[in-house]
Amino acid sequence: MDPTVLIVVGMAGSGKTTFTQRLYSHASYIQKRTPFVINLDPAVLEVPFPCDVDIRDTLEYKDVMESARFDLVLEQLASLSTASTQVEKNNPIKGDVAIEEHKAVDGGDAIEKNHFEDDGSGYENPRHVSLAIVDTPGQIEVFTWSASGTIITESIAANHPTVLVYVVDTPRCVSNPATFMSNMLYACSILYKTRLPLLVVLNKTDEQSDAPIREWMLDYEAFQDALRHPSNVERSSDSFMNSMLHSMSLVLEEFYSTLNVIGLSSYSGDGFDGFMDAVDRAKEEYFSGYRSILDARKAEQQLINRMSKKRKIEQALKRPWCWFCERDFDDEKVLILHQKAKHFKCPTCHRKLNTAQGMFVHMAQVHKETITKFGLKSFF
Numbered sequence: 001m002d003p004t005v006l007i008v009v010g011m012a013g014s015g016k017t018t019f020t021q022r023l024y025s026h027a028s029y030i031q032k033r034t035p036f037v038i039n040l041d042p043a044v045l046e047v048p049f050p051c052d053v054d055i056r057d058t059l060e061y062k063d064v065m066e067s068a069r070f071d072l073v074l075e076q077l078a079s080l081s082t083a084s085t086q087v088e089k090n091n092p093i094k095g096d097v098a099i100e101e102h103k104a105v106d107g108g109d110a111i112e113k114n115h116f117e118d119d120g121s122g123y124e125n126p127r128h129v130s131l132a133i134v135d136t137p138g139q140i141e142v143f144t145w146s147a148s149g150t151i152i153t154e155s156i157a158a159n160h161p162t163v164l165v166y167v168v169d170t171p172r173c174v175s176n177p178a179t180f181m182s183n184m185l186y187a188c189s190i191l192y193k194t195r196l197p198l199l200v201v202l203n204k205t206d207e208q209s210d211a212p213i214r215e216w217m218l219d220y221e222a223f224q225d226a227l228r229h230p231s232n233v234e235r236s237s238d239s240f241m242n243s244m245l246h247s248m249s250l251v252l253e254e255f256y257s258t259l260n261v262i263g264l265s266s267y268s269g270d271g272f273d274g275f276m277d278a279v280d281r282a283k284e285e286y287f288s289g290y291r292s293i294l295d296a297r298k299a300e301q302q303l304i305n306r307m308s309k310k311r312k313i314e315q316a317l318k319r320p321w322c323w324f325c326e327r328d329f330d331d332e333k334v335l336i337l338h339q340k341a342k343h344f345k346c347p348t349c350h351r352k353l354n355t356a357q358g359m360f361v362h363m364a365q366v367h368k369e370t371i372t373k374f375g376l377k378s379f380f
Helices: 018-030 061-068 074-088 142-143 147-158 171-174 177-193 211-218 220-228 238-252 253-257 271-289 292-317 332-340 368-373
Strands: 003-011 037-040 117-118 124-126 131-135 162-169 198-202 260-263 343-344 353-354
Touching: 003 018, 003 142, 018 131, 018 162, 018 198, 037 117, 061 074, 061 211, 117 131, 117 220, 131 343, 142 177, 147 162, 162 171, 162 177, 162 271, 171 177, 171 198, 177 198, 177 211, 177 220, 177 238, 177 253, 211 220, 211 260, 220 238, 238 253, 260 271, 271 292
Parallel strands: 003 131, 003 162, 037 131, 162 198, 198 260
Antiparallel strands: 117 124, 343 353
């Protein structure tokens, strides 16, 4: 059984890193299953959780900014591009049997201390992994809309059950309906871009209850009232923003009905039991939705490849080819001679060739093992 991979995304300041730290603690100490953690934020100073794979080990972001004169966003893109090439070559997340070997994204030596557990026998054994967490950069567009972020997401999703976790700053959304709508638009776009199960986490409920947001999702009129509230900076009836928010709330009403929303507090830990239950449901959704579509596409591609290979073989059999010197003859005279004669000499190696089934073979060199090896037995 493969480990479930949670890719944590969200706007800057929504609390992704704190959420990852609390999730790591909850899984490790409450559910007794230590997650496999990947940090993809190259500009973070320090992370409050142990990382199995850290993109900061690949390159120093300050050196990249100074040498290439990149700003922070471009530096993050460069770092993700480097990481994506490594993910394509080596999948860092192993199955739930054990993490037996792992190379860091920079190709260096590999197995870190927290990859092992002590079973009391005096030897350290590779620990079993049933959950993996991927913490992404604060600039959400760097990961979700870049080619490298797409490569990383699709590479992981093709091998393991993957769930996207979109973290929302609840106090900021409640205080400004435009921020709430921006988050919902982003969540909607990510859902339809990746086709992966999506969990929307309303974070910081210890500071602000998520009840107003849930009410806005269920009741269109409640959101309209929030737009007209005196505390709303876009409350002017002739405001372009206000008009757009009215329209978008109607458009996204169907989207809300299918959205998995979980309220929790990364500070206090409230709501994480319900979140883990939602992860289990999202995992089932992955197998019934994304994985079934992926398997169908793989089967279709394999069929196309087989048909393409068959067509290439059929075309090759129609062309003169010398088994001994391995040359195709494009000369029109040779093609005409091939169609008329049963035996003639190869223009290159001057060996006697047979035209059986359109395949030129030097009869003295062809033997049973060679024919069997190349699957040509049916042609002779």
